[in-house]
Amino acid sequence: MKTIDGRGLEPPKPFELVMEGIADLESGDSIKLLLDRMPWPLFRVLDRDGYRHNETIREDGVVEIEITAP
C-alpha cells in the first residue's frame, strides 16, 4: 500500500498530496496517510466523494489514516 507522509508539511500541501494520490486509485485500493493531527476538513471531501477512511492515533501521536477508494 502506498504511504503519503504529510508530517512537517505546511497546509494545504498534505491535502493536495492526498488528492493526487487517491486520483490514481482503482476501486477497493487503499493508501495510507501519516499526519501530525486529525485532518477534519479532508474527511469531509473524502465522505463527499465516497472514500472510506479509518483513523488511528499511534503511541507517538502520529495520526495514521487508511483511505480506500469506492
Place this chain on the structure above:
Amino acid sequence: MMPAGAALGYDATPPISAPLRYFLTAPFFGMLAGLLLLISPDVLVSRWTPGALALTHLATLGFMVMVMVGALFQILPVVCGAAIPMAGRIALAVHLLLVGGTVALATGLYKMSPPILTVAAALLGMALSVFLLSAMIGLSKVGSGTGSQRDVRLALIGLGVAALLGLSLALTRAQGLPLPMFSMLQLHLGWALLGGAGLLLAATSWIVVPMFQITPSYPRAMIRFWALSCTGALTLWSISVLLEWKILSLILLGLIVALTALFLFTTLVVIGKTRRSHPDASYRLFRLGIWSLIAGLVCLLSTLVSDAPMLRILAGVLIIYGGFVSVIEAMLYKIVPFLAWLHLTQSGIKAPNVRQLQPEDGTRNQLRIHTVALVILLMAVLLGNDWLTRLAGAAIVIEFGWLFFNMHGVLSAYRKTRTDSPARRYSSAA
C-alpha cells in the same frame, strides 16, 4: 477508528462568510483606534482617561475579540471537530451585536455617557451570551479531549468571565452599582488578557504553530497542564483579590506571571526549531509578538517596584498592540488564504496555490508597517510627545488599512475563482 462525534464536526463546516465577516470588520476598529490617536494624542497621558479606555476597547474588543470570535467559528470544526449549530445565522447575529456593542462601548467610554454605556452592556451581553452558548453546544457534542479541545473550552470560560466582569464595570459606571471598582478592574484585566485571549492563543498555538510555522510540537506536558494550571491560578488569585488577602494574591500573581513566561519562552524555543530555511514574514510577525509580550510582562513586573504611570501604558502597548495584534495578524495571513483554498476545494473547485491567494509581499509589507508603527508608538509613550503619538496614529491607520486591503484581496481571489471555474471534482482535475 474515528473518534465519537467526529461526523457531527466536519459535516457542518460553516460557510466562509462566517469567519470572514469578522476578519474584514476587525481592521476598521484598528483604523478607528489609529484615528483616535491621530486626533486626540492626549489619550495616552493616563490609562484612565476616557480616550484611553475607548482606545483600549477599540483594540481589544473591536480588533482582538472580533478576530477571535470569527476564528472560533472555523477553529471549532477544523481543530476540535465541533460545529456551532446554524453557524451562518449565529455568526451574522453575533457579528451585528458585537459591532454595535463595540461602537457603543467606545463611544460611551469616550463621552462617559451612562445611557450609551447601558446600551453597550446590553448589546455586548447579548453578543457574547449567544456566541458562548452556541460554542458550548457545539463542543458538548464532541469528547472532552485534551490539549486544544479542552483548552478552547477553558478559553471560552475565561472570555465569559472577562465579559461578565466587563459588563458589571460598564453598569457600575452607568448605573452606579455598589461594586468594588478597583478589584473588579484588576480581575477584568487578568481574565480578559490571560483567561480569555492568552488561553485562546495557547490553545490555537498547540495546533497552528507546528502546522503553519513547520516546527516540532510543544512539549506534551505543557499542552496537558499549562492551560489548566493558568485557569486554576487565575481562579485562586481572583478569590484572594476579592477577599483582599494581599500576600496570597501577590504570590498567586507571581505564579501567573511565571506560567505566562513559561508559555512565551517555550514558544520562542519551539518556533526557533522551525524547519523553514528562510523564515517567512508571518513567522517574523509572530516572533515579534511573542517578544513584545515578554517585554510587556517585564513592564508589568516593574510596576511592582515603580509607580511611574508610563510603565503601565508601555505594558498595555507592548501586550495589546505589540503582542496580541502581531500574533493575530501573523495568524490571519496564514489562516485566511488557507480557508479560501479549503472552501474552494471542498466545493469541488481546483483552487489556486495559497501563495497566489495571498502573495508573500503583502505579508512582508504588513510586518514592515506594523513594526514602524509599534516603534513610533513606544517612542511616543516614552517621550510623551504628542506629534509622535499623532504619527503613530497615522501609521496605525495605514497598517490596518493594508490588512483590510489584503484580506479583501483574498476574498476577491476566492470569488473570482468560484465565478471562473465551473464546479468540478478536485481529484479529476489533479
